[in-house]
Each structure stands twice: as structure tokens, then as C-alpha cells.
Amino acid sequence: MFNKILIANRGEIACRVAATARRMAIRTVAVYSDADANAKHVSFCDEAVHIGGSAPKDSYLRWERIIEAAKATGAQAIHPGYGFLSENEEFAQACLDAGLVFIGPPASAIKAMGLKAESKRLMEKAGVPLVPGYHGSDQDPALLKREADRIGYPVLIKASAGGGGKGMRAVEKSEDFEAALASCKREAISSFGDDAVLVEKYAQRPRHIEIQVFGDSHGNYVYLFERDCSVQRRHQKVLEEAPAPGMTQAMRQQMGEAAVAAARAVNYVGAGTVEFIVEQRADGSMNFFFMEMNTRLQVEHPVTEAITGLDLVEWQLRVASGQKLPLAQEQLAICGHAIEARICAESPDNNFLPATGTLHVYQKPVCTNFERGAVRIDDGVREGDTISPYYDSMVAKLIVHGQTREEALARLDQALAQTHIVGLSTNVQFLRYVLRTPSFAQANLDTALIQREEALLFKQEPVGLALAAAAAIAQALLTEKAAEGSDPFSRRDGWQTHGVTQRRFEFEFQGAPAQAELRYLHDGALQLKVGELSGPLWFTKSGQGMDIEFAGQRLSVAVYPRGEVDHVFTARGATQITAIDLLAHAGEGQAETGRLSAPMPGKVVSFAVKAGDKVSKGQPLAVMEAMKMEHTIAAPADGVVQELLYAPGDQVVEGAELLRLAV
Ligand code: ADP
Ligand code: ADP
Ligand code: MG
Secondary structure, eight states: OOSEEEEOOOHHHHHHHHHHHHHTTOEEEEEEEGGGTTOHHHHHSSEEEEEEOSSGGGTTTOHHHHHHHHHHHTOOEEEOOSSTTTTOHHHHHHHHHTTOEESSSOHHHHHHHHSHHHHHHHHHHTTOOBOSEEOOSOOOHHHHHHHHHHHOSSEEEEETTOOTTOSEEEEOSGGGHHHHHHHHHHHHHHHHSOOOEEEEEOOSSOEEEEEEEEEOTTSOEEEEEEEEEEEEETTEEEEEEESOTTOOHHHHHHHHHHHHHHHHHTTOOEEEEEEEEEEEOTTSOEEEEEEEEEOSOOTTHHHHHHHHOOOHHHHHHHHHTTOOOSSOGGGOOOOSEEEEEEEESEEGGGTTEEOOEEOSEEEOOOOOOTTSSOEEEEESOOTTOEEOTTSOOEEEEEEEEESSHHHHHHHHHHHHHTOEEESSOOSHHHHHHHHHSHHHHTTOOOTTHHHHTGGGTSSOOSSOHHHHHHHHHHHHHHHHHHHHTSOHHHHHHHHGGGSSEEEEEEEEETTEEEEEEEEEOTTSOEEEEETTEEEEEEEEEETTEEEEEETTEEEEEEEEEETTEEEEEESSOEEEEEEEOSGGGTTTTOTTTTEEEOSSOEEEEEESOOTTOEEOTTOEEEEEEETTEEEEEEOSSSEEEEEEOSOTTOEEOTTOEEEEEEO
8 A cells, every 4th residue: 555645636625535545544745736825635634745826727737747746755646536637648647657656547548438429439339328329530510410310309419528517518409500519619629629529319307327436457346336416507416316216226237237347348447437317218217328437536426435335535545556446246235325415606696606705604514423324524625715716616515324315315404504604605505495396305306407496496585584683683682792791681781770772773684774673671581673573582592603582483593793794594594684883874963963972772992082182074983882893983073072971881872972072
């Protein structure tokens, strides 16, 4: 076994590989770009080498530099992760030439599976079922069109060199073919530098089911069952699960054997995935066809780990160091059900525009022992890290396991609810909506699921104004209590010498203004009115958040204030509410009277002026603390300070005159 490896990747997969290496007492070398100088994967590895600028072509794709780094640090092998150089046969060969082990298949296998059209020709010979289509090398547009007409519509035009869901066009009818072909070729040349395409039948109610295979250098092969990755958006995976719902033992074996035949045909070694498109016919029958082979560890490999109890990176390391596969086919079994959700920095309500920014809050669900009904997070970021524009938008993978699909599904929903991210938009809430659609809940899967359920997936409001406002107010009161180190209830008693105290709150919610009124009752209870709803407000701190009850609803919530915006997370979903700073407008309309009074109860923190000072309009006079923030009270007009009516530390009631100003 190796004693040191270099990981030629970043983010979650670099951390994932490093975790297994550490467990196996193998030292790790990270590589990093400028943008990743402080990234998690860098601190996670034993040593790290800077390899260049932030853009992938200046760092993670510079394979000469990476091989140099491996030689310089004494690493014996290179793990490429996924993406970047993982499916680059020149890199795999260059590693060998430099005397390093490439932790992946032989360069020849990468090459054979690299182009979709050529791999299909190979698979045809190996007897693996193919989608009816044309994958010849003659690219004459008229011929391609004739082939499409022969295959019958709808068809899919695919860039042979394509990947990551790019370079594909579905064509509904013959008249649309030429335009789609031209646009597909344009995308293919710009994304992959190769505009060769293939044409295939667009499967009916297609499901994406893939088989994890493994080979060793002694000619042994196994399949580690299937993953269903049908839930996609623009041909990119959103949720992945194993096993595939509805899979029969017979079909599993057929698909597994076909996948092993595919791997065997190219003398495959290591971890690979054979992707199939499964057609679901009206009569209930299912037919599977080879789509492509991904010659690397896949993003969704953890669901296979969850149902088999195996560590696929450990297997990769063993096989790469020349060992035999740890288990034979008959020793492998499926236990329970696993689902993975890809948490991405993007705005579902804004056409999934990728989001960048800082993870001001990154609160993760509690991860539990993975073997026994569990929650696992694979990520490459920590709270405070930045999601930069240079790399892909995946922030983390959340993987759950349960005895049954229902259990896994419920656990995933719960774990997503416990994932609190503030600082950039993510698809967390969107993923929860997808889970709850009738199609997903009933395992009525196909690649059009998201489109079909669109009405349930966007612009929903899981938490209404009443609860959002109640949560924001409760949070403000708790923060005041923490700031004072005293019980806000006892503080309120003090104010009651002035009668029943009221506080007014102004919010912005869903783009509309909203008001709330809080009354402190004589018995210490709170009465809240938000819009038409009125009733007692009760809350108590609980763990990371609080339990709150208002308007007949009781809920656990976590509120993270950022500036004026409160980010509210509940089991039901997340929302935002803006608390408008009333005190910022305190001076307005008071200039004529020359009095400056507190518009709500709070504490005087400090005065910036003393009696006799000349002040000009807008100059800060005093700082008050109310709600959860400090508020500066500014002079509404030029004038002279006559008298300060309170001292720092004093509690003041709403309407109390703080100082007198002669204007
Ligand atoms: P998986 O099949 O493992 O889920 P994806 O298709 O989601 O893989 O791709 C995994 C990673 O590799 C992603 O970061 C994706 O952007 C990248 N990737 C995959 N294929 C290509 C490609 N041909 N060119 C560039 N990046 C790719
Ligand atoms: P990539 O290299 O981008 O992953 P694939 O060939 O694996 O490309 O196809 C990506 C996705 O496109 C599949 O997961 C599936 O959803 C859809 N797809 C591919 N081929 C077909 C087909 N013949 N019929 C229907 N859908 C297909
Ligand atoms: Mg694919």
C-alpha cells in the first residue's frame, strides 16, 4: 500500500479522499489554486502545494505542475477525484511515465470510453444493449438528418465528447432537426473543442439508472448494484438514490452483468460507472440501454457506500496498489435505502442562477453513524468560507440511509431542515419541495419529474408573516436578554411603572411592509399582534435555536440576524424577514419641538455630545440599544444641546425624552 498520495482535486471530493487515506494511515498532499489558499481541503491534508491561479486551466488542469508536485513531495500515487483531470487519458499516461500510480483505470480504458460515439461502437461489439441510434463517424448533416428520420422522433442529438449534461438537444420533429444540430455543434465546439455528434432515440419516460462497477488488475470484476439518478434538471443530477425503486432481482443482475461486460471490454481497472437509460413502456415493461461509462469515482458514490457498507475510496486505493478486489460478487449485498441530495449555491427562484458569496452561517445537521440509519455530509467548505465563481456550485452533499425508502426520505427532509446556510442562496428549500412531490414520494421516477411537478417547486412560502415576525421578535428579545445578562421579564417590570408597555416593530416581508405590536402584560406575559392575528407569544431558548408559540402554532426555529435581515429556519422551511430600524428615523418630525425621544423601549448606551455642544444636522447624538441592535440617534437639524435627560445604561420607555436640543 502507498504511504503518500497526492490528491489532484479540490472541494468535497479532495476532503473525501483524504478522509479515507487518513483512516488507512496514508499521508496526503493537497494541491491548491490562489482562490483555494485557505480552503478546507488544504488544511485537511498533511501537506499542500500551490499550483497556480484561480481559473482551473491555471491550476487544477495543469497536469505537468501537478506531477511535479507529486515528485517533489514524494507521493507515490495521484488520486484525480472527479471532473478536472479525472478522465484525461494523457494525464493518466503522464503519471505512469513519471513513475507514479494513477488511481484510476488505464489510459487506454479512459480513451476507449472518452467519446460517446466510439464507446457505443465498442459496446455494440461487446453485446451491451444500445439505444437505437446513429453513432457513425460520417458527420454529413444530411446523413444525420436522414438517420434521425429513420430512428423516429423524438431524438436526442449528443456531443460525442460531451459531459456534465452539456451538448445535448432533444428534437421533437423532423423540421426542427437542422437548427438543433447547428446549435448542438456550436455548444460542443466551444465546450469540448470537438463537434462530432451522435443521434439516438429519446427514450419514453426515461429513467437514469447506473451501475457501479469495480475491476482489479487481476482480471476480477464485480458490480456494486445500481443508483437511480433520474431526478435531474437540464440533464444534471439533483437527487440520487440506491437501490433503484422497482428494480427486480432479475433486471439488477442483467444490468450488473452488462456493466461488467462493458468494463471487461476495455480492460477496466478501479471504480467506474456504467450509465444506462431505462425506458418505461406503457405496458409496465422496462428496457435498459447503455448511455456512457464514467471512468472515475462519481459524485453520488456515497449512496452505494451506504447500502453496501463499503468504502469505495479504500477499494480504489487497494486496487491501485495492486491488491485484489476485497470481495467477490456473491459476498455483496444491499442493506436498506440511501438518498443523496446535492446542495448547490444557486437561486431556484431565479432560474437556478449560480450564487457566490460567503457562508456566514453554515449549520449542518447532526451526522450519525453511517452504518445504522444515518446522516452523512460530504463537503469541502467551512463556515466563513467563500463560494467563488471559479469552480462548480456544489456546496455539500447530504446523504442519508434508512431501513426503507420512506425512512430515508423522511430523514433527508429532516436533515435538510437542519441545514442552515446564510450568506448566499442555495437549493436547500427547493430540494425539500422535490422530496415532497407526489412523484418523488411515490417513487414515480423519470427524468421529467422536476418539469412535471414544477407547480409545487417554486415561489412557495413555507413560513408566513405571523410566524416570521414572531420569530424575529423572540430572537430580538433573547438577544437583549443575553446582552444584559438579566431576565427581560424583570426588566419589563421596571417599565411597567409607566403602565402597560408597548413596542412597535416594522418589517418588510415578501416585498411588502408589515407591522407588529408587542404588549408587555402586568403578569409578565407577552401579547403580540401581527396584522389581523393577535395572541400570546411564548418562547424559550432550545439548543441552537428556540421553541416558539404564537397564533396556535408551536415550532422550533433558528433565527440568524444579518444586518437588518433575519434568516428564519423552521422544520417547515426557511424564510427571511427584514426588521426595519425604527430608531434610525427617530429624529424625523421632531425638529420643531427640539425634543428627541425614544420611539420604543430600550437602553441608552452612550451620548456622543454634552450640554452646550453645537451640533449639525445628521450628527450622531446618542446610541440606544433596542431590538437586537445598536441604533444611532442623529440630530434632525443644526442646533445646540440643552440638556441630557438620561445617563448611559438607563432603561427608557417608549416616548421618553432623551435630550433637549435648541434648534
Ligand atoms: P457524476 O456523474 O459523477 O454525478 P457529473 O456529471 O455531475 O458527475 O460531473 C461530476 C463533476 O465533473 C462535475 O463537477 C462536473 O462539472 C464535472 N464534469 C463532468 N464531465 C465533465 C466534462 N466533460 N467537462 C468538464 N467537467 C465535467
Ligand atoms: P453526460 O455525459 O452529460 O452525463 P449522458 O449521455 O450521460 O451525458 O446523458 C445525460 C442525461 O441525459 C441522462 O442522465 C438522461 O437524463 C438524459 N439522456 C441521455 N440519453 C437519453 C436518451 N436516449 N433518452 C432520454 N434521455 C436521455
Ligand atoms: Mg452521464
